[in-house]
Amino acid sequence: MELKSRVMSQEQQLMHLLNYRVSFTEKEKKYFWKMKKGFEGECQFDELLAKSVPNENCLVLNDLLLEHNNTQFQLDSVLLSTSTIYIFEIKTFEGDYYIKNGEWFFCKTNNAITNPLHQMQRSETLLRQLLQQQGINSHLPIQSNLIFIHPEFTLYHSSIDSPIIFPTQLNRFMNDLGKKITVKPNQRHMQLAEKLKSMHISRPSFDNIPKYNFETIKKGIACASCRSLHVHLIGGTKFQKICCKTCGHLEGVDVSILRAVKEYKLLFPDRKVTTSEILQWCGLFKSKKTILRIMTKYFNKVEKNRYSYFEVK
Numbered sequence: 112m113e114l115k116s117r118v119m120s121q122e123q124q125l126m127h128l129l130n131y132r133v134s135f136t137e138k139e140k141k142y143f144w145k146m147k148k149g150f151e152g153e154c155q156f157d158e159l160l161a162k163s164v165p166n167e168n169c170l171v172l173n174d175l176l177l178e179h180n181n182t183q184f185q186l187d188s189v190l191l192s193t194s195t196i197y198i199f200e201i202k203t204f205e206g207d208y209y210i211k212n213g214e215w216f217f218c219k220t221n222n223a224i225t226n227p228l229h230q231m232q233r234s235e236t237l238l239r240q241l242l243q244q245q246g247i248n249s250h251l252p253i254q255s256n257l258i259f260i261h262p263e264f265t266l267y268h269s270s271i272d273s274p275i276i277f278p279t280q281l282n283r284f285m286n287d288l289g290k291k292i293t294v295k296p297n298q299r300h301m302q303l304a305e306k307l308k309s310m311h312i313s314r315p316s317f318d319n320i321p322k323y324n325f326e327t328i329k330k331g332i333a334c335a336s337c338r339s340l341h342v343h344l345i346g347g348t349k350f351q352k353i354c355c356k357t358c359g360h361l362e363g364v365d366v367s368i369l370r371a372v373k374e375y376k377l378l379f380p381d382r383k384v385t386t387s388e389i390l391q392w393c394g395l396f397k398s399k400k401t402i403l404r405i406m407t408k409y410f411n412k413v414e415k416n417r418y419s420y421f422e423v424k
Contacts, residue, residue: 112166112296115308117157117173117188121377122316123150128374131338132329133321142319152203152260153187160190163285168192168292170304176312179241183312184234191251191304192292198238198255200231202264209267218267228273231255241310247303256284325379330394332371336360342367344395353395368393368405383420384410 119127126143129135135143157173175186190197207218215224235255257275259266264278276284296304331340334355341356344364353367354360372384375392382388386399386406396402406412410421 112169113161113171113173114304115172115175115311117150117153119150120174120316122146122320124377125317125320128378129321129323129328131333131340132378133323133327135321139319139321148203149201153201155260156188156199156201156258159281159285160188163289164190164292165289167295170296170300172304172307172311175307175310176314177238177241177307177310178312179237179244182237183314184237186234186238189307190292191296191300193294193296193300194251194291196238196251196253197288198231198235198253199258200227200234200255201258201260202227203261204259204264205261206263207265207267210269227257228275231257231274245306245310247306251303323378325382328378330392332367332393332395333374334358334360335362335367335370342395351401364401365405365408368402369409372406372410384422385420 123146126146130143153173160171170191172189172191173187175189177184177186186198187201188199190199208224209216209218213226215226216222217224232255235253239253255274257273258281259275259277260281262278266275266277269275329340332342332353333340334342334357337355337358337360339355339357342353343356344351345354345361346352351364352361353364368389371393372389375382375389376384384406386402389406390396390399390402393402406421410423413420413422
């Protein structure tokens, strides 16, 4: 049972929206693609886990951000079974790496990288201490595994007894895990999982978000399929659809405008949703008529003197 789903953080959502609306620097591009690749790899792992371990036999918590003694630590995926607390640290490294004197290096450049095993072991230690501090005596051992999910990852000189799962071992590892976890968790396990979930820190991080404003950002309705801003209206007045010039995807006008409003609110939470603003934001309609019809249908209109705006119902 998945008690805490994996969803994009607000930072990830903003970066995805800005990717096709502002010009990223090289540093921002690298950060965005690393973030995107990491999230996709974690979702891929989630799918493998769901296929291998019966849903009723485990409790899963994704993307836990916890704190102990003023030190925060992230757990990519935690699985609670009746016999073990499993921690999975998921990496999407691609290419060839090697270990020398306990340090990790990227073969192509010979540059040292942060040792992911140390990162995982640190998180495991902090989790043990946090459970003890909270007076939680779960009697469950903690088992951590470092998961490399990209099929083109290779690591040289690793120890045979290290808790690393390579891409070629992943399917076998997941099948073995499914065979081990055969008993349904009881109320005590559920209480432990709920306690961990309650300790999760929701921490919006905007340190790496590029600066942007309404005046300079690229406006337009983004295609729901390819995210291109090159769309146009087709059809008659009553049966209009929005068609993407890049991939040909078709979508109803109502759905497109509602998504555009949602993106506008995420990017500009302090700005009011008015027909004039959304007309300018969509950049596709010649008059306010269509915008006003949809806004009136799906949102609450707030009147303040001569000024009006809309709020989500």
